[in-house]
Amino acid sequence: MVESLAPLVMAEDMAKKYGDFVALHPLNVEVHAGEFFGVFGPNGAGKSTFIKLLTGQLRPSKGRIEVLGVNAVTDPQKVKANIGIVPESESPPSFLTPVEFLEFVAKLRTVENLSEQVKHWIDWFGLEEKRDTMCKDLSKGQRQKVMLAAAFIHKPKLLFLDEPFANLDPIYQRKCRQWLLEHVKNGGTIFLCSHVLEMAERMCNRMAIINNGKVLAAGTVKGLKQSDEETLEDVFIRLVGRSIEEVERFSDEGVKDGDSEEE
């Protein structure tokens, strides 16, 4: 394969089972450089498992995974050393301050100009006043900022983000969004998981929708729509096996229940 055409991320028959429970059915994936790729799906669809398998956080029950030319199954440490990961719900260590945690991460990742980089990201995320507060005493949003900073500090070309903006305020959502778009423009690659479809429309050039551990559809955002009138939400509802009428009926029943309770 020609070097410039080779994908950054590739998995063959990647699957994950917990006992009899199938979290992710066998899957083939290829992600090339310069992509902003989003995986979307309802809660429990297998999005986080998808990202954890690609980043070496989980061992697959089946299949092979390779990231940046490194086998993610046999050498997950090397994969982690060369990518950035923002997990869905994990917080920074409770009893370290944001500065200490970033210093720890920067040391592990042999970041040059460690102090400067730590200061830069602390300032960038507006955490100057909280730099010496233990992470357990930060708000959820502030903890999320620390996790984002820890993923960005070594300037990885390839980023894996799992619900990265879940707890961020709109100002920092916009700031991060712009930074990520700029990152891709400059040759970076992003693999994102979320159930917030708005992110797909604003950021991703390609997306996949998964449910029950299976990819239902993949393509460009525009390409997934059957007509110009169809919204991404309509696409999502259609693909995960519900009809628009059914979902609207749920909503109506909910309103009626609420009304009758008030009465």
Next chain:
Amino acid sequence: MNVPGVNVVSRDWDEVIDDQSMINRPLGTSAHEQQLHEPLRGWEAFSATFLVMFKEEGRKSLEFAKKRQMVLFPLLLALVTAITTIGLQFLVGDSSAQVSDIESKTFTWQELRFALHLPLLMFSLGMGTFAFMGHDAIVQRAGTKNYLLAAPALQPLPNSVAHFAYFIKDLCFYVVLILSPVVAGMAIGILLESLAGILTPLEWSSVPWTWLAMIITLAQGLAIAFLASALWMRGRPFTIFGPLLVVALGIAIGLGKFDLSSILWGLGVQNTQNMLSALLALLACLIVGLISSALIIDDFDVSVVERTELFMPMYQRLGFLGKGEIRLIVAKEFVDLFRSGSIKKMTVSYAIPLLVLLGMAWLVDFSEAPIPINLLSYAPFLGFFGFNFYSWLTILDSPEFMNGLPLRVPQLIRAKVVVYFLATSWISLIFIVLMAWRLDEWGALPTSIIVMFANSIYIVALTAFLMGLRPNKAIFDASIMIWFWIGTVIPLLLLFLLSFTQGDVSLYGNWWERASQDGLAATASMYDQSMVEQGYIGMIAISVALIFASALLWKLMDRRWGHAEFSN
């Protein structure tokens, strides 16, 4: 469905070829001229982690104990040790007040050293299950608390290195916080000899050796517990190695194949004061720690397992607890206990000290030792081990979610006490009956059961009252530990001493005199029946007082913890 830039497609299971030989075959991805970093390994990874972990440990302990108590804890240890050092003259019979031949024969130095190292080993065995801690940290990392031990899940840090750093960190932390103050206390005791003319038989030259020997015992206990937990986490066949090793060791000790120095390396070093042995023993502990770390694999799976409903069936079974919130919480706690698999670990860890006591009872009985220990002497100790079990109960699950429910912390604490009692009382009962059979003291069994349960309920009520949902952190809080010490040692000591008036009293009254003259052939020559009756009444009175004290603590729980938030 293929698109340029990204291809992603699901396949059916029957399309997948299971060929393990293909696992290392390259798939053809590229880093696109990006220079790849090698992750830190070995010493570099260790040094990047160790100091941060040490800082984290300090903060964790401080969070509960606060600065003042955190400083007071080592001071308290130093003070107690200084007093003990001064009192050594009475323990080893060097006091000028001890003039008679009988009184001069108290403890030998060897016995005292053994009494120092054995509890230290037990303590470190309890604190060293790092593989379990690491697994818990990984599983709970998405919760409200996250620790550096879980860092390998996300960062390029080998799990084995993180565990080894944790082992060394814990060793250093205990040396700084516990062993060094103890040795400083000894030094103060000796210093008083020259400053205040108070005599102590301890010499300056033995202080550094005691410190070094204690470090070795501590390291040994931590390393062995680390190894056992690492083997357990590897699953079969490793799981059976640990218990087999313990049983084999127990048999070997029973058959006299080992002397104490070869089992307690620290004791051996203190006896010989040989630097080479000390270094070799420390090296051996480090090697065991390294082997244990190497057994830890990079496994960050949090298994997803579906279970049948357990909560409501459990709730139905607890009808005797009424219809209040306590019943609900107790049902939830039992579900936690069973689902987490902790019930096995906790039952074993609760039963092991009881087995040790049973072994002691057998040994005393077997050797016909001239010691007036009887069934009633063991009863208070059987109840004492509730502290450990209660501590485990408090770390099973994070209780933060309860902050949003119409529940209060005292209700959860009470529920945990109830769970403790329901989960362990049958074990204690079996052991006391076994002991009665072993010692052939069926007559003392009813009283022993009363003493045991009264003490058990009281110790756990006191622990729960003083330490709430954080007993593991409270052990570094000097003010709490003072009250805990006063609250436990006094009744325990009273019950223990009064037990000498019961059971087989044929040696009572002049036991030491007879024993020192006749050794193992000692026999009774006199005892006072009225003292037996008074002793019996005294024990029952103390037991009743303990039950009342437990009820009072139960009531006062609201005052102490009523406004606390759910957090462990």
